[in-house]
Amino acid sequence: MxxxxxxxxxxxxxxxxxxxxxxxxxxxxxxxxxxxxxxxxxxxxxxxxxxxxxxxxxxxxxxxxxxxxxxxxxxxxxxxxxxxxxxxxxxxxxxxxxxxxxxxxxxxxxxxxxSLGVNLFYRIAALAAKLADPFPEYDVGGWEFHHNKKVDSPSGTAKILVGKVLQAMTRKKKAVWEKLDRPPEPDEIHFPSLRLGSVPGLHALSFDSPSDTIEISHSARNxxxxxxxxxxxxxxxxxxxxxxxxxxxxxxxxxxxxxxxxxxxxxxx
Missing domain, CATH: 3.40.50.720 (NAD(P)-binding Rossmann-like Domain)
Structure with a gap:
């Protein structure tokens, strides 16, 4: 080819x-x-x-x-x-x-x-969100880190990831990407970005309850x-x-x- x-x-x-x-x-x-x-x-x-x-x-x-x-x-x-x-x-x-x-x-x-890994991560995250949806004790949020030369924020990967989570859940309706000076609404997913050094890319999703935390993430080495x-x-x-x-x-x-x-x-x- x-x-x-x-x-x-x-x-x-x-x-x-x-x-x-x-x-x-x-x-x-x-x-x-x-x-x-x-x-x-x-x-x-x-x-x-x-x-x-x-x-x-x-x-x-x-x-x-x-x-x-x-x-x-x-x-x-x-x-x-x-x-x-x-x-x-x-x-x-x-x-x-x-x-x-x-x-x-x-x-x-x-x-x-x-990335094959990221695209597998999308599917794992969507399944996790679907499983967590009936349990309101588990709030959902996440974050992404990238190198300080990246010109867009949030990353396209973060947008797709959060989109798939929203599709899988009935109790979450929208994403908030910017900083929050207030508590998030029950139907919001807060997903901020950080630009730092030479980090190739890190995306993490958390399901947090008063008792414990379930976290899944994908970290690119290169x-x-x-x-x-x-x-x-x-x-x-x-x-x-x-x-x-x-x-x-x-x-x-x-x-x-x-x-x-x-x-x-x-x-x-």
Whole structure:
């Protein structure tokens, strides 16, 4: 499978290594700020419009910035390139991107977090919330920590996590992300954020009663899990096994949840 990397910072380099380990080829990388050359020897350009090698690309993997992501994705879709989008913070543009994908008969997979562990955590958290719902003694809340270079807050992962908890519970109706100068209402979930140092990512959910606390969490050690999930999403989008040629792309807009459901379809999860 031939992969274009849109963004060649720290994450782009990890994606490159992961793709090569799984037997794929990097055809081109694009980043206006990254110095060349790429570790794989693929050409590095500053903009999508400059990259002639995009014509030989099976799929693009996009990890850039919230202010550039939607434009990058739209440009790739216009060129008919299946795209895996990993940037967060651009989702206000998602409806128009979805219209473009459908109009072009194109392929897009997006997610706020491609980590296999995080996506398993979502399912564990939703089940825990459903089990705790009949017991009002257990209040629910949580928090997330990320490195001090992260530009959005709360994280996209936190939003999805809390959304799944709210879907699973009848007595919790809304999230409060900012600091509270009052007691939370009984139907609120308080879920603040902290930006600190080099923490790759920590999300925790607590069910607390006067007697005890049940806590589940996911802590990322590095970005390798994100890269693996994104490359697996690219393989899924093109019906491709590691080290094999790309198949026909799935047309439409998908999320990593679709990938996970396909992986888990023969289990009890």
């Amino acid at each position: 031939n992969i274009a990397l849109i963004g060649y910072g720290k994450m782009g380099r990890i994606l490159e290594r992961t793709a090569l380990e799984r037997g794929h080829t990097i055809t081109v990388a694009l980043d206006p700020a990254a110095p060349g050359p790429t570790a794989s020897g693929a050409p590095l350009y500053k903009a999508i419009a400059e990259a002639k090698e995009l014509g030989g690309t099976d799929v693009a993997v996009e990890f850039t910035r919230p202010d550039t992501a939607a434009g990058n994705i739209a440009a790739l879709i216009e060129r008919g390139i299946p795209t895996v989008a990993g940037t967060t913070g651009w989702y206000d543009k998602l409806p128009e991107i979805e219209k473009l994908v459908n109009a072009k008969g194109a392929s897009l997979c997006w997610s706020s977090n491609y 970005r390798d899990g994100l890269a693996l999930g994104a490359i697996r999403a690219a393989e899924w989008l093109l019906d491709c096994k590691p080290g094999k040629a790309a198949g026909k792309a799935r047309n439409g807009v998908f999320t990593f949840d679709d990938v996970m459901e396909d992986i888990l379809k023969e289990t009890l999860v």
